[in-house]
Amino acid sequence: MASSNPSQHLQQDMGKPTVTIATPTPTKTSRSQSRSRPNTRPSSPDNGNGSAISKSKTPTMTIVIKLGTSSIVAAKPPYPPRLQLLSSVVETVVKLRAQGHRVVLVSSGAIGVGLRHMGLKDRGKGLSRKQALAAIGQGQLIALWDNLFAQLDQPIAQILLTRADISDRTRYLNAQNTFSELLNMGVVPIVNENDTVSVSEIKFGDNDTLSAISSNIVHADYLFLLTDVDCMYTDNPRVNPNAKAVRVVKDVTEIRKQVSTATLGTSLGTGGMETKLIAAELATAAGVTTVVMNSTKVEDIFGIISSGPGPNRNADATEHLETGPLCTRFLRHAKALKDRKWWIAHGLHSAGTVVIDEGAYRAVGRRESGGRLLPAGVVRVEGPFASHQAVRIVVRRKKRFPPPPLLTYPESEAVTPSRMSPDGGPSSMDMDYMASPLAKTVITAAAASIGSVGSVGSVGSSPDSAPQPGTPLIYPTLSLSSSVASLDPLSRTAPTSPAMRAVTDRLAVTSITGELQSNDADVGAAVASAAAAVNATPVEDEWEEVEVGKGLAQYNSLEIERIKGMKSRHIEQVLGYSESEHVVDSIALL
Numbered sequence: 001m002a003s004s005n006p007s008q009h010l011q012q013d014m015g016k017p018t019v020t021i022a023t024p025t026p027t028k029t030s031r032s033q034s035r036s037r038p039n040t041r042p043s044s045p046d047n048g049n050g051s052a053i054s055k056s057k058t059p060t061m062t063i064v065i066k067l068g069t070s071s072i073v074a075a076k077p078p079y080p081p082r083l084q085l086l087s088s089v090v091e092t093v094v095k096l097r098a099q100g101h102r103v104v105l106v107s108s109g110a111i112g113v114g115l116r117h118m119g120l121k122d123r124g125k126g127l128s129r130k131q132a133l134a135a136i137g138q139g140q141l142i143a144l145w146d147n148l149f150a151q152l153d154q155p156i157a158q159i160l161l162t163r164a165d166i167s168d169r170t171r172y173l174n175a176q177n178t179f180s181e182l183l184n185m186g187v188v189p190i191v192n193e194n195d196t197v198s199v200s201e202i203k204f205g206d207n208d209t210l211s212a213i214s215s216n217i218v219h220a221d222y223l224f225l226l227t228d229v230d231c232m233y234t235d236n237p238r239v240n241p242n243a244k245a246v247r248v249v250k251d252v253t254e255i256r257k258q259v260s261t262a263t264l265g266t267s268l269g270t271g272g273m274e275t276k277l278i279a280a281e282l283a284t285a286a287g288v289t290t291v292v293m294n295s296t297k298v299e300d301i302f303g304i305i306s307s308g309p310g311p312n313r314n315a316d317a318t319e320h321l322e323t324g325p326l327c328t329r330f331l332r333h334a335k336a337l338k339d340r341k342w343w344i345a346h347g348l349h350s351a352g353t354v355v356i357d358e359g360a361y362r363a364v365g366r367r368e369s370g371g372r373l374l375p376a377g378v379v380r381v382e383g384p385f386a387s388h389q390a391v392r393i394v395v396r397r398k399k400r401f402p403p404p405p406l407l408t409y410p411e412s413e414a415v416t417p418s419r420m421s422p423d424g425g426p427s428s429m430d431m432d433y434m435a436s437p438l439a440k441t442v443i444t445a446a447a448a449s450i451g452s453v454g455s456v457g458s459v460g461s462s463p464d465s466a467p468q469p470g471t472p473l474i475y476p477t478l479s480l481s482s483s484v485a486s487l488d489p490l491s492r493t494a495p496t497s498p499a500m501r502a503v504t505d506r507l508a509v510t511s512i513t514g515e516l517q518s519n520d521a522d523v524g525a526a527v528a529s530a531a532a533a534v535n536a537t538p539v540e541d542e543w544e545e546v547e548v549g550k551g552l553a554q555y556n557s558l559e560i561e562r563i564k565g566m567k568s569r570h571i572e573q574v575l576g577y578s579e580s581e582h583v584v585d586s587i588a589l590l
């Protein structure tokens with residue numbers, strides 16, 4: 001309630017001796033500690049109100065909590081701050097801190113608070129207007145947080161980031177050091193985008209993505225995306241009473257096609273369920289368990305972390321993930337990308353694209369390759385880019401068709417998640433409604449929608465188009481997430497039309513043969529065979545190009561264009577020098 005007194009609210013609840021801890025001395029090393037540089041324990045043994053302290057059984061963790069605009073201010077003018085909710089967040093954070101956890105808050109709301117301060121009804125159009133409102137509101141917002149946290153003697157710090165801060169490795173590491181120092185000092189960093197200097201090309205765009213990036217910077221164990229619904233659903237629960245909760249997700253790519261992304265998005269915020277999926281994809285790849293939950297039930301965090309995976313416990317070892325507080329848990333990847341690889345894959349803008357063949361893709365995936373690409377595997381280059389810039393790695397391969405025979409399911413047979421998995425393995429989705437007649441229709445419709453490229457949507461929202469039981473299931477083609485594209489606003493789109501590709505390929509061949517000065521027959525043969533390989537491109541319709549990762553170019557785009565398809569020993573003869581036998585290094589496969 002906007003009218004409630006925040007300090008009263010804090011005092012009342014914090015007066016109960018519910019929590020916590022004197023000296024947080026974890027029995028085992030937490031994942032966050034083992035991944036990051038040495039750090040001291042949080043320095044706040046007391047929560048400031050003298051309440052009794054008891055030892056937590058949950059190992060200490062690093063926890064990022066993100067609040068969207070809808071949780072910070074009311075949905076309608078004059079956009080008063082949601083003081084009761086914010087107070088609950090403050091209490092929860094302080095309790096987590098007292099249990100020994102390190103906590104980072106990612107707080108949207110600068111524009112909303114700015115609107116209130118200026119007595120405006122809407123943020124209008126135009127970037128500069130929003131930037132001005134954010135500049136007005138950010139000071140007010142951080143003052144509000146400081147006020148609330150000060151009631152419990154919890155120091156905070158403001159961190160404003162832009163995309164450019166993340167793209168530059170030195171700035172990224174500096175940000176990491178600052179976070180680390182703050183957390184070691186027992187401070188709660190409060191992060192927002194630095195809207196004043198963020199132009200559209202270098203914007204995170206939404207704070208869900210920013211929170212995922214912050215989670216990687218601090219090597220978080222958990223990312224909580226607080227929002228205005230309890231969890232993700234198979235359809236919009238506000239419209240469809242039969243919408244089912246999705247409790248556990250093991251594979252974001254797969255679930256993307258099966259849940260509704262139409263459940264969120266307010267007039268002030270820029271995020272929504274889609275951006276939460278992207279954030280979950282980014283964070284889980286970095287080894288961060290990600291939870292979508294209702295901001296009005298923030299205290300559920302305690303139950304969620306105590307029953308979920310943690311530093312010393314994998315998801316397999318946890319029971320009751322489907323029970324307990326209602327939320328959607330995206331389980332962290334068992335093999336999280338190392339910090340630098342994650343940074344290359346998700347933190348950097350791609351300046352161009354290197355298209356490789358399937359053999360090269362397989363080779364790069366092998367451990368002994370060291371994530372480096374030889375020129376022989378390069379099919380095409382899209383630039384311009386300089387050496388040492390990040391490039392997208394795209395594999396050109398024969399299209400995958402569904403394995404015959406297509407399966408059909410009789411009406412009487414319950415459709416189970418495992419049947420939706422292309423490899424016959426267990427599905428990532430764990431929903432208890434799978435056996436219901438509704439589920440059969442929903443799942444069959446979902447499977448059909450998976451078959452059409454890019455069809456993401458509200459499953460079950462258009463029953464007319466849902467295939468009837470007995471309709472063949474169409475297997476999904478593996479495709480990379482949209483996260484890369486959304487994180488990479490400066491990147492170029494690969495030419496998709498066959499005619500376009502034919503032209504660029506032919507130009508590339510002309511350029512090689514035209515510029516080659518060497519009389520070396522061996523090099524001539526290499527060039528001819530590279531050219532022949534390009535010309536021998538089979539029927540375009542049978543081929544597809546799929547983004548599989550990112551890496552750092554070792555030569556510029558023109559140079560790679562000239563040595564593509566060749567053996568490494570020809571690099572020096574063609575270019576006149578050889579910096580490396582590899583054309584792309586530090587490849588992070590997604």
Ligand SMILES: N[C@@H](CCC(=O)OP(=O)(O)O)C(=O)O
Pocket residue numbers: 067068069070107108109110111112134192193195205206207208268269270271272
């Ligand atoms: N950074 C801006 C807006 C970011 C934003 O809209 O995020 P969200 O409300 O999480 O979708 C602000 O503080 O108002």
